[in-house]
Amino acid sequence: MAQSFASVSSAVRRSPQMPDHNFRYWIIAPSVFLLLLIGLFPLIYAFVVSFQQITMTDYDTSFAGLVNYQALFSDQRLWESILHTIVITVIALPVELILGLALAYLFLEKMYGKQIFISLIVLPTVISPIVSGATWRLLFDQRYGPINQVLSWIAGREVVMLWTIEPILVYPAILICEIWQWTPFMFLILLAALSNVDKSLTEAAELDGAGFWRIFLKIELPAIWPVMAIAILIRGVDLFRIFDMVWALTGGGPGTYTETISIYTYVQGFRQFETSYTAAIAFLIVALMSFVVTWAIRRMGLAK
Amino acid sequence: MVILGRYLLALSVLIFFVFPIYWLFAISFKTPEEIFHFPPVWYPQKIQFANYWVLFKDGDATSVWNSFILAGSSTIIAMILGTICAYSLVRFKTGGENFAVWIISQRLMPPIAIIFPIFLLYVFFGWVDSYGGLILLYTAFNLPYVIWMMRGYIEDIPIELEESALVDGCSRWAVLWKVVFPMARAGLFATAVFTFVFAWNEFIFALVLSRTEVTTYTVQVTHYFGGQSNFWAKIAAMSVLGTVPVFITVATLQRFLVRGISMGAVKG
Numbered sequence: 001m002a003q004s005f006a007s008v009s010s011a012v013r014r015s016p017q018m019p020d021h022n023f024r025y026w027i028i029a030p031s032v033f034l035l036l037l038i039g040l041f042p043l044i045y046a047f048v049v050s051f052q053q054i055t056m057t058d059y060d061t062s063f064a065g066l067v068n069y070q071a072l073f074s075d076q077r078l079w080e081s082i083l084h085t086i087v088i089t090v091i092a093l094p095v096e097l098i099l100g101l102a103l104a105y106l107f108l109e110k111m112y113g114k115q116i117f118i119s120l121i122v123l124p125t126v127i128s129p130i131v132s133g134a135t136w137r138l139l140f141d142q143r144y145g146p147i148n149q150v151l152s153w154i155a156g157r158e159v160v161m162l163w164t165i166e167p168i169l170v171y172p173a174i175l176i177c178e179i180w181q182w183t184p185f186m187f188l189i190l191l192a193a194l195s196n197v198d199k200s201l202t203e204a205a206e207l208d209g210a211g212f213w214r215i216f217l218k219i220e221l222p223a224i225w226p227v228m229a230i231a232i233l234i235r236g237v238d239l240f241r242i243f244d245m246v247w248a249l250t251g252g253g254p255g256t257y258t259e260t261i262s263i264y265t266y267v268q269g270f271r272q273f274e275t276s277y278t279a280a281i282a283f284l285i286v287a288l289m290s291f292v293v294t295w296a297i298r299r300m301g302l303a304k
Numbered sequence: 305m306v307i308l309g310r311y312l313l314a315l316s317v318l319i320f321f322v323f324p325i326y327w328l329f330a331i332s333f334k335t336p337e338e339i340f341h342f343p344p345v346w347y348p349q350k351i352q353f354a355n356y357w358v359l360f361k362d363g364d365a366t367s368v369w370n371s372f373i374l375a376g377s378s379t380i381i382a383m384i385l386g387t388i389c390a391y392s393l394v395r396f397k398t399g400g401e402n403f404a405v406w407i408i409s410q411r412l413m414p415p416i417a418i419i420f421p422i423f424l425l426y427v428f429f430g431w432v433d434s435y436g437g438l439i440l441l442y443t444a445f446n447l448p449y450v451i452w453m454m455r456g457y458i459e460d461i462p463i464e465l466e467e468s469a470l471v472d473g474c475s476r477w478a479v480l481w482k483v484v485f486p487m488a489r490a491g492l493f494a495t496a497v498f499t500f501v502f503a504w505n506e507f508i509f510a511l512v513l514s515r516t517e518v519t520t521y522t523v524q525v526t527h528y529f530g531g532q533s534n535f536w537a538k539i540a541a542m543s544v545l546g547t548v549p550v551f552i553t554v555a556t557l558q559r560f561l562v563r564g565i566s567m568g569a570v571k572g
Contacts, residue, residue: 023476024396031389031447038444039410042421049421106314117314119558121321125565126554128505130522131543134529135328138536146327146344184321185565192562192570230569233412241414244507248526262416262508269420270512282417293412297405 043286046279054275068280077256078281081264087171088246088260089239092178096235097228099179100186104194107187118191122184129181133248136177140164140249164250170258177249178242182235189231193224233296240289261285328547331540332356339536355541364538367524368545373435374510374520375503378442383496385443386450387458391484393451394458395466404455408567411448415508423512433515441513442503449502449567450495456568457491458484494560497553504550521546 053064072078103121107114124132139145140163151159163173197220205215243262246252252259252267259267265285269278331339332355333348359365392398399406422441423432431437461484469479485492510520519527525542528535554561562570 024392024398027388027480028392028398030385031451034385034440034444034447035407035410038422038441039413039418042418042425045425046417046421049424103317106310106317111310111314117318119555120318122561123325123551124321126501126505126550127325127547128507128522128550130505130507130525131328131547132324134525134539134543135324137529138331138540139324139327143342144340144344144536146346149344180321180324188562189566189570192566196570227566227569230566234567237412241416243416244522247507248529251529262414265416265420266508266512269423275424278420282420285414285417289412289414289417290409293409294405297409 043283046282046286049276050279050283052276055273055277064276068277069284071277072280072284077259078261078264080256081259081261084258085240085242085260085262088174088178088242089236092175092182092239093232093235095175095179096183096186097232099183100190103183103187104191107191108194118188122188124181125184125188127181129244130248132177132181133245136173136180137164137249140173165254167254167257170250170254174246174249174258177245178239181245182238185235186231189227190224193227194220197223233293236296237289237293325547328540328543331536332544334537336537355537356545359538359541359545364524364542365545367519367521367542370435370518371504371520371522371546372549374438374442374518375500377435377439378446378503379496379500381439381443382446382450382499383492386447387454387485387488387492388480389447390451390454390458391480393455395463404452407448407451411452415445419509419512426513432513433517435518438510438513438518441509442506445506445509446499446502450499453495453498453564453568454488454491456563456571457488457495460491461487490560494557494564497557497560498564501550501553504546 050068051063051065052061053067054061107118111117127135139147142148142160142162142165145163147163148159148161151161161169163169201219202215205219210218241262242260243266246258246260246263250258252263256264265278265281268274268281330347333351333353334345335348335352335354338345338348356365393404426432426437429437431440465487466479466483469483470476474482505522506520507522507526510518510523511526514520514523521542525539525546528538528542557564
């Protein structure tokens with residue numbers, strides 16, 4: 001296709017101010033420039049600064065070698081924040097996937113008012129995570145929020161649960177909010193993928209006496225896997241960098257109990273002003289993410 | 305019986321996903337007495353707009369306007385630059401697959417990792433708390449998404465149209481403006497709406513790079529979190545102001561919703 005196009009274009013009179021063979025580079029130039037300025041330059045800068053010892057009070061640009069990277073290893077709060085992030089990710093991601101899939105099956109068949117149901121259920125996904133965190137903060141309020149009220153009805157006595165304060169309850173609170181917001185995302189994508197599965201295949205399998213699980217594992221799952229993989233990748237990456245929703249819901253608290261890696265980096269950089277050390281953390285995150293993301297993109301065939 | 309069960313299940317699912325949004329809207333219309341009433345009041349006795357009026361009177365509502373300016377400008381710039389870049393990727397295979405992977409990996413980078421060095425850069429240039437600074441950042445941040453999505457939409461355009469336009473003596477730029485853009489207008493529109501929503505809902509860049517002049521509505525919402533959370537009415541009203549435009553825009557393009565959020569993985 002590209003060849004035939006090139007042969008046609010070579011027959012065309014070239015405009016003098018814009019040589020034809022450079023056109024393809026002219027039109028990518030602005031985008032590449034911006035991406036390098038905002039994407040690559042900061043990383044190089046962070047890399048340099050991470051070897052220095054700049055703090056709020058001390059603008060010391062002399063090079064200190066690997067001091068900051070050594071500090072990373074003994075920084076307990078950093079590794080705890082990474083652990084918090086991983087805990088949220090490994091629980092929320094499978095739950096969203098399975099619930100999303102179950103919902104997709106619920107709405108796969110013909111149903112009265114199906115489109116209205118779907119349109120309303122996907123609303124949480126387009127809301128800003130800041131707003132969803134704030135909303136759940138109001139819902140979870142121990143006295144004026146409706147959740148404890150409903151729990152009181154069920155229990156038949158007054159229930160007071162300090163959702164965003166009690167250490168044992170904050171993770172369930174974060175996970176409920178997270179799952180509420182992003183299950184519809186999985187649902188919508190998986191519903192579309194399932195609707196595209198060739199009906200004649202599943203019907204033939206049904207006639208041959210295959211059950212639901214057999215059809216799912218042998219026909220539907222392989223068919224929807226490429227789409228599912230991308231949905232998992234998008235959500236996985238988003239969960240690893242989770243900031244807004246937790247920030248609005250718990251602020252990382254109580255104490256540092258729900259501090260994610262993004263929140264910890266923010267606190268180090270913009271509350272403690274540990275410039276060089278923050279740069280080292282940023283670089284650690286980028287290194288980790290580049291590795292995982294590049295691997296995942298190639299592995300899942302997303303680049304095609 | 306099974307059918308009835310399905311509807312009941314569907315209804316309870318609907319309540320779980322919609323009730324929190326209802327609650328947010330309900331609080332925004334409640335009086336302080338209703339908000340801080342125990343046990344909770346399930347719906348406002350009468351619809352009153354005092355909570356919104358306060359936001360406009362105090363000038364807090366300008367943060368919604370700021371969000372609009374930032375998201376709108378950056379979307380327009382990102383759409384123009386991203387679409388022509390995507391065209392080069394599709395028709396000339398510029399940079400090959402590695403270039404495409406690099407672009408999409410930019411999208412997947414955690415903002416927190418780049419925001420700190422960017423902050424230092426912006427301080428150096430004096431761009432903190434300026435419209436230009438945030439528009440530039442949002443543009444760059446959304447470019448990978450635009451390029452990625454428009455790549456898919458441009459691939460759907462038959463190449464013959466462009467070839468015949470070239471034979472007819474159109475310049476390359478004329479082909480872009482007269483053939484590619486009109487042919488891809490549905491995709492352009494859908495991508496622009498999503499880009500707008502991403503920028504509109506963005507928080508962390510705005511938090512770091514704004515002070516007082518270009519506060520966005522997401523940052524403004526977090527300003528109301530006091531020690532005792534006394535500003536419930538403002539939190540709710542401001543959240544609703546920021547959420548309604550998103551609901552309206554997304555409702556206009558149901559058809560493209562899946563393709564838009566799955567980054568083109570599902571073409572529908």
